[in-house]
Amino acid sequence: MKMMNGNEAVARGAFEAGVKVASGFPGTPSTEVMDYTQQRYPDIYCEWSTNEKVGLEVAIGASFAGYRSLAVMKTVGLHVAADALGGAAGSQINGGLVLVVGDDVGRIAGDDYNDVRHYGNMFNIPVLEPSDSQEAKDLMIRAFEISEEYSTPVILKITSVICKTTSAVAIDEDYTYKVKCRKKYTVSFSKVIMTTMMMNAKGSEHPKLVKCFNDFPAHMKRLAADSNGFDINKLELKGNKIGVITAGTPYFYTKEVLPDASILKLGMVMPLPEKLIRELAAHVEKLYVIEDGHDIMEKNIKDLGIVVIGKELFPKFPEMMRFTPDIIEEKLLPDAPKRTLMEGIPFRLPVSCAGCSHLFISQILRKHKIKASADVTCGLIGCFPHMESYSLQKCMGSSIALAHGYNVATDHKEKFVGMIGDGGFWATGINGLMNLIFNDSQSTTIIVDNSCLAMTGGQHVASSEFGFNYKPENKLEIAKVCEAIGVKDIVTVDAYEFENLEKAILNAVKADTNSVVIVEKPCVTKFKLPKGDAYSIDQELCTQCRKCINIGCLAIESKKGKDGKVEIVINEDLCVGCGLCSTACKFDAIKS
Amino acid sequence: MQDTGKNIIIAGVGGQGILLFSNLLSKYYMKLGYELKISDVIGLGQRGGGVESHFRYSTKPVLSPFIKAGDVDYLLSFEQTETLRYLHCLKEDGIVFSSTFELSTSSVNTRLEKDMPESKTELIKRSGLKTFIIDPEEYKSTDFDISKMMNIVMLAIYAEFRGYSHEEMIQIVRESVPEKFIAGNIKAYEKGISIAREMTPNP
Ligand SMILES: Cc1ncc(C[n+]2csc(CCOP(=O)(O)OP(=O)(O)O)c2C)c(N)n1
Ligand code: SF4
Ligand code: SF4
Numbered sequence: 001m002k003m004m005n006g007n008e009a010v011a012r013g014a015f016e017a018g019v020k021v022a023s024g025f026p027g028t029p030s031t032e033v034m035d036y037t038q039q040r041y042p043d044i045y046c047e048w049s050t051n052e053k054v055g056l057e058v059a060i061g062a063s064f065a066g067y068r069s070l071a072v073m074k075t076v077g078l079h080v081a082a083d084a085l086g087g088a089a090g091s092q093i094n095g096g097l098v099l100v101v102g103d104d105v106g107r108i109a110g111d112d113y114n115d116v117r118h119y120g121n122m123f124n125i126p127v128l129e130p131s132d133s134q135e136a137k138d139l140m141i142r143a144f145e146i147s148e149e150y151s152t153p154v155i156l157k158i159t160s161v162i163c164k165t166t167s168a169v170a171i172d173e174d175y176t177y178k179v180k181c182r183k184k185y186t187v188s189f190s191k192v193i194m195t196t197m198m199m200n201a202k203g204s205e206h207p208k209l210v211k212c213f214n215d216f217p218a219h220m221k222r223l224a225a226d227s228n229g230f231d232i233n234k235l236e237l238k239g240n241k242i243g244v245i246t247a248g249t250p251y252f253y254t255k256e257v258l259p260d261a262s263i264l265k266l267g268m269v270m271p272l273p274e275k276l277i278r279e280l281a282a283h284v285e286k287l288y289v290i291e292d293g294h295d296i297m298e299k300n301i302k303d304l305g306i307v308v309i310g311k312e313l314f315p316k317f318p319e320m321m322r323f324t325p326d327i328i329e330e331k332l333l334p335d336a337p338k339r340t341l342m343e344g345i346p347f348r349l350p351v352s353c354a355g356c357s358h359l360f361i362s363q364i365l366r367k368h369k370i371k372a373s374a375d376v377t378c379g380l381i382g383c384f385p386h387m388e389s390y391s392l393q394k395c396m397g398s399s400i401a402l403a404h405g406y407n408v409a410t411d412h413k414e415k416f417v418g419m420i421g422d423g424g425f426w427a428t429g430i431n432g433l434m435n436l437i438f439n440d441s442q443s444t445t446i447i448v449d450n451s452c453l454a455m456t457g458g459q460h461v462a463s464s465e466f467g468f469n470y471k472p473e474n475k476l477e478i479a480k481v482c483e484a485i486g487v488k489d490i491v492t493v494d495a496y497e498f499e500n501l502e503k504a505i506l507n508a509v510k511a512d513t514n515s516v517v518i519v520e521k522p523c524v525t526k527f528k529l530p531k532g533d534a535y536s537i538d539q540e541l542c543t544q545c546r547k548c549i550n551i552g553c554l555a556i557e558s559k560k561g562k563d564g565k566v567e568i569v570i571n572e573d574l575c576v577g578c579g580l581c582s583t584a585c586k587f588d589a590i591k592s
Numbered sequence: 593m594q595d596t597g598k599n600i601i602i603a604g605v606g607g608q609g610i611l612l613f614s615n616l617l618s619k620y621y622m623k624l625g626y627e628l629k630i631s632d633v634i635g636l637g638q639r640g641g642g643v644e645s646h647f648r649y650s651t652k653p654v655l656s657p658f659i660k661a662g663d664v665d666y667l668l669s670f671e672q673t674e675t676l677r678y679l680h681c682l683k684e685d686g687i688v689f690s691s692t693f694e695l696s697t698s699s700v701n702t703r704l705e706k707d708m709p710e711s712k713t714e715l716i717k718r719s720g721l722k723t724f725i726i727d728p729e730e731y732k733s734t735d736f737d738i739s740k741m742m743n744i745v746m747l748a749i750y751a752e753f754r755g756y757s758h759e760e761m762i763q764i765v766r767e768s769v770p771e772k773f774i775a776g777n778i779k780a781y782e783k784g785i786s787i788a789r790e791m792t793p794n795p
């Protein structure tokens with residue numbers, strides 16, 4: 001037995017399944033699936049692709065070559081890759097194709113409230129969901145078997161709870177890695193081709209037609225029927241008062257709170273094992289569905305004409321972020337004692353690391369009241385109300401096109417600036433830049449080159465000087481690419497040279513041409529930049545105007561002193577000596 | 593085995609070594625043959641967010657990774673605002689170990705929110721629970737920066753309180769931390785034992 005969290009267990013499962021290629025794009029909570037795979041199982045080819053769509057396409061190609069392939073992403077990432085998944089769904093599968101997708105249930109790390117199982121419904125493909133690390137490993141292997149047996153991509157849904165929970169996993173330490181090549185089909189086409197075949201040639205025996213034909217509805221029908229006998233779907237018949245259909249970690253919450261309930265625990269949440277559900281329904285007086293995320297199993301079960309209680313008792317978002325044992329107890333055992341959180345405990349709004357280059361940019365935008373959009377990056381902290389540097393923020397890669405849209409709508413009278421990270425730029429933002437050039441836009445773009453995807457923990461990007469498959473000659477240059485795309489005005493500045501940066505941004509905004517300002521400074525946290533001398537605030541000079549606090553640096557605190565008086569102080573341990581705060585103080589109170 | 597298991601919440605803020613703490617403790621219980629589930633609920637850890645770890649060991653398989661409010665035996669907290677967040681989760685005879693260290697929250701720093709008017713230490717003491725308050729300032733010395741070692745100090749305090757083998761714990765520390773940190777960690781562990789021996793509970 002080995003203690004593993006869900007991400008480690010999935011990586012181990014990939015190894016034992018004989019995966020040859022793993023690709024994808026970072027995103028909480030599933031990023032570490034790739035990290036562990038790359039660190040521990042060097043036999044597996046790993047890549048962080050430019051974005052999720054590319055990542056999935058790489059896996060699809062590798063699967064067609066006959067090798068088991070894996071794509072890792074978070075659920076918002078699958079929104080980006082959805083078209084690629086639509087293309088793969090229903091097509092001929094050679095080497096098993098599995099998507100490991102992380103649902104950030106409970107917004108533990110600040111994600112939107114998504115549920116990957118919608119894609120199972122939408123594309124008619126199976127979704128498996130583990131309840132602990134052991135199952136995460138086992139279902140990973142099972143997912144590949146199902147993918148090959150039923151010729152379909154399979155989604156393994158993991159959640160932030162699974163990913164970050166450690167429990168024991170049975171491991172054969174001497175396991176040797178085996179890869180096999182399964183080349184069952186010589187072609188693999190999207191459904192468009194297949195449905196055309198189906199309409200015109202179903203039943204034809206012409207080998208050229210047979211070769212192209214993949215009867216995907218039949219595969220899925222067979223899978224749904226077989227799922228009633230799958231050992232990963234467990235019917236635990238006990239008392240007949242309460243029955244619960246559940247999956248994932250809510251299975252354990254249910255078992256703990258309702259030890260006498262009869263439970264149908266699904267390892268495959270899609271398609272549903274109809275027979276087992278009817279058997280449970282016939283056994284109990286009341287049947288509940290307890291599922292994290294959206295009411296997807298619930299709807300699918302209700303569609304079968306089976307009466308279940310779900311959302312009406314357990315209202316979903318925003319009433320509930322995710323299931324907990326407490327919620328089940330509160331609703332189903334109303335006599336249990338209630339506990340309430342103490343009132344008035346202040347919350348912890350996220351802040352940037354001390355010395356982060358984003359703070360310099362946010363500060364300049366705010367100081368000069370420049371209107372700007374933020375991308376999904378560490379810099380989006382600048383959207384929070386104490387900073388107010390950005391007024392527009394949407395999905396990853398969007399900020400350049402958002403700014404362009406604003407500018408064409410306002411006839412370029414007030415220049416709206418797009419700020420984007422290097423990761424967001426390579427991911428999809430680059431499309432926004434190409435788009436604005438050939439559509440004759442005069443937008444300004446700030447690209448924050450911190451040499452990594454900082455917000456997800458510092459993975460490499462195309463312009464990093466490190467990475468899984470890094471070679472210096474393959475490193476892409478942001479400035480050169482911008483030049484090739486046709487940007488008229490490109491400047492590169494060091495983030496810590498405050499005056500230069502300020503000048504560069506102001507010049508770019510004033511000019512009536514399109515422009516890019518590349519702001520360089522490696523991420524202080526990822527690259528552990530050496531610290532300079534700490535700054536401090538002279539309490540005699542400080543007027544408590546709080547301008548320095550609003551730059552958003554983690555090191556600046558407002559604290560009650562021993563005498564009960566509030567002071568603005570710099571935490572010496574956290575300060576890296578970047579000097580930004582001193583530029584914000586009008587009273588010269590902050591000094592090195 | 594007399595002890596059939598306990599539920600522990602470990603709380604604090606990013607950068608306090610809470611994950612290492614729960615990792616070391618898990619190794620101790622593994623050696624004793626317990627079943628374990630440890631669930632880390634991490635905010636934006638590296639940026640001053642809260643960190644919360646649900647730690648359950650038992651002679652029977654552990655079911656839920658989360659501990660229900662009211663089922664917590666021990667709260668081990670490295671930051672006192674975070675202590676307050678979990679007081680309601682303890683059993684009536686649950687026990688709190690809390691550092692008086694406080695990292696002001698960004699919402700208070702920026703005046704989006706008012707801080708609590710009462711002293712947080714007093715609120716903890718008056719919770720009606722048995723509490724041990726540890727003031728790291730009291731143990732700060734020129735050759736020992738306790739604030740950076742609080743995780744190891746807390747491990748020693750907890751081990752002493754539970755009557756666990758310090759020898760065994762130190763061995764685990766030795767096996768788990770990089771070579772160059774071993775000496776410093778053992779020193780912190782020993783400091784923790786001496787702190788634990790002086791501690792008096794509230795009330
Ligand atoms: C489509 C999508 N994929 C992945 C993520 C997860 N994610 C959030 S921030 C981020 C990294 C951003 O890196 P970069 O653009 O370089 O900005 P930085 O944080 O380095 O400033 C990622 C991958 C996401 N939010 N959306
Ligand atoms: S991780 Fe890097 S980019 Fe993100 S806030 Fe910290 S220093 Fe800035
Ligand atoms: S110099 Fe100022 S802005 Fe920079 S890290 Fe220190 S406190 Fe923060």
